[in-house]
Amino acid sequence: MTDLAVQFEGVRKQYKHFLLDNVDLALEHGGILGFIGANGAGKSTTIRILMGLVVPDGGRVHVLGHPIPERQAIAKRDIGFASEDMRLYKAATIGWHMELVRSIYPKWDPAYAALLLKRFDLRPEQKVKGLSHGQRVKASLLLILARRPRLLVLDEPTTGLDPVARQEVLGELMEVLEDEGRTIFFSSQNTLDVEQISDQIAFIDRGRIIDRGDKESFLDRWRRLRLDVPPGVLLPALPGTVGATGSGRLAVVTTSSYEPEMNLAYQSVGATVHAVDNMTLEEIFVANVMSRREGRVA
Amino acid sequence: MNWPIVKRLVWKDWYLVRWPIVGCLAGGALSVAMIGMRTNASFYFGSVLFITVVMIAAILLPMGTVLQERKDQTLPFVMTLPVSPDDYTMSKIIGNLTIFAFPWLLLSSGVMIVLASGGPKMRAVIPFSAALIGEMFASFVLLLAVAIVTESQAWTVSVMVAGNLFLQGFMYYVARIPSIARGLNGNGVSWDPAAITLLIAEGLAVAAMVCVTFMLQRRKRDFL
Numbered sequence: 001m002t003d004l005a006v007q008f009e010g011v012r013k014q015y016k017h018f019l020l021d022n023v024d025l026a027l028e029h030g031g032i033l034g035f036i037g038a039n040g041a042g043k044s045t046t047i048r049i050l051m052g053l054v055v056p057d058g059g060r061v062h063v064l065g066h067p068i069p070e071r072q073a074i075a076k077r078d079i080g081f082a083s084e085d086m087r088l089y090k091a092a093t094i095g096w097h098m099e100l101v102r103s104i105y106p107k108w109d110p111a112y113a114a115l116l117l118k119r120f121d122l123r124p125e126q127k128v129k130g131l132s133h134g135q136r137v138k139a140s141l142l143l144i145l146a147r148r149p150r151l152l153v154l155d156e157p158t159t160g161l162d163p164v165a166r167q168e169v170l171g172e173l174m175e176v177l178e179d180e181g182r183t184i185f186f187s188s189q190n191t192l193d194v195e196q197i198s199d200q201i202a203f204i205d206r207g208r209i210i211d212r213g214d215k216e217s218f219l220d221r222w223r224r225l226r227l228d229v230p231p232g233v234l235l236p237a238l239p240g241t242v243g244a245t246g247s248g249r250l251a252v253v254t255t256s257s258y259e260p261e262m263n264l265a266y267q268s269v270g271a272t273v274h275a276v277d278n279m280t281l282e283e284i285f286v287a288n289v290m291s292r293r294e295g296r297v298a
Numbered sequence: 299m300n301w302p303i304v305k306r307l308v309w310k311d312w313y314l315v316r317w318p319i320v321g322c323l324a325g326g327a328l329s330v331a332m333i334g335m336r337t338n339a340s341f342y343f344g345s346v347l348f349i350t351v352v353m354i355a356a357i358l359l360p361m362g363t364v365l366q367e368r369k370d371q372t373l374p375f376v377m378t379l380p381v382s383p384d385d386y387t388m389s390k391i392i393g394n395l396t397i398f399a400f401p402w403l404l405l406s407s408g409v410m411i412v413l414a415s416g417g418p419k420m421r422a423v424i425p426f427s428a429a430l431i432g433e434m435f436a437s438f439v440l441l442l443a444v445a446i447v448t449e450s451q452a453w454t455v456s457v458m459v460a461g462n463l464f465l466q467g468f469m470y471y472v473a474r475i476p477s478i479a480r481g482l483n484g485n486g487v488s489w490d491p492a493a494i495t496l497l498i499a500e501g502l503a504v505a506a507m508v509c510v511t512f513m514l515q516r517r518k519r520d521f522l
Contacts, residue, residue, distance in 0.1 A: 048522055073300055073382040076378065076380040085371050085374060086372075086375050087372050087374075088372065089375075090370065091314060101379075104302075104303055104379055
């Protein structure tokens, strides 16, 4: 047993052209983890392992205290899972799906389900084959939220949604977050969505977790410095520097561990610090991935 | 095994294929009526229609309940429910066997009643017909096993084609087994050892295929 809602220890999965390598993840009860990676980075494989649908070649996985995949059926009683590639039965209605899920989950909340139907502007008698993509996503979300899961696992839930539908879905997730006992594992390549709802971040690239931590520390640590560098001045190699670009006298330095002392270090060699800019999560993610791929450690 | 949820998943498959099964029952009822008309032409066309209807049901179920779930991406929805891969396999086997057995049993019973209530020549066909109907059930189980284990439409269609060819050969060779051939040309029912052996072999083949399906499913490391 473990106190963590999700725990991966040295998880490994080898495919012919892809290796998920030594994945360690820990998500506490009530935490919201944004799991960010490019296409093919290993997000879906990690989530399938979490759900017990793929058996890892090595390592250990515990979800809600249950070893996975051995006790996945028990763990899934308290997991709500939605993914971008999950569909409902076209020939059946939303009401039929609700009845099916209700008959399986004793914690199904009919009042909440009715409220979500209204909020998402859905009707139980609507057949799935007549729904738009946005409506299908909302219907899927309704089916997992109304069962009141302790852990929500969302694999790219907002992919393909128009801006309005995306905001509706995110808005509903924000409301869910008010329940502090609810843990969320949120995978996306859309860093804006992740930035809105997550309190912890993990970056995955080419099958490896390349960085993780709480969101605020990511946003605090990462900075972009714009410098004026006179001819003949060589910038010192400061710890945490993940990139330096520029032309002529202008240089832009990206750092993953900014401290005000960095300004003094650059000034001491004759450079002038014009600006220290905050970075968005997307900029941090891209800089992090590129620096790893180019062999510079963030 | 999580039996309450297996039951819900079986019910789900029953619900989703209910109309095609009703269609097969209607076609099958027509075939039984034609067999009962007691003319050579109606017997022949009724038999062909019966075999066609059972074959359609045998193809439609693995395609509709197993392969279509993967193609339509509804399998991830099922697997979000508190089920293990074993529960899923069990629900597919129980669901498909019971759904197929429903029209198969009804229509086979209809054919047997019609044959039994006919003249001695009609009754003489009963053992051969029973072996043939049993072979069709075993073929269905093979098709289902291939669909579940391979998850491949190409493999399932290939086995379906092979199964249809095998059925033609089965009818040809079984009708030429001396004791069965004598029975077919005789008067009244003659349950000779060859016909009984065939029925037992078909039953054992069904049981073996179900066991092998479970065994192979358990060895899978990637379910989606």
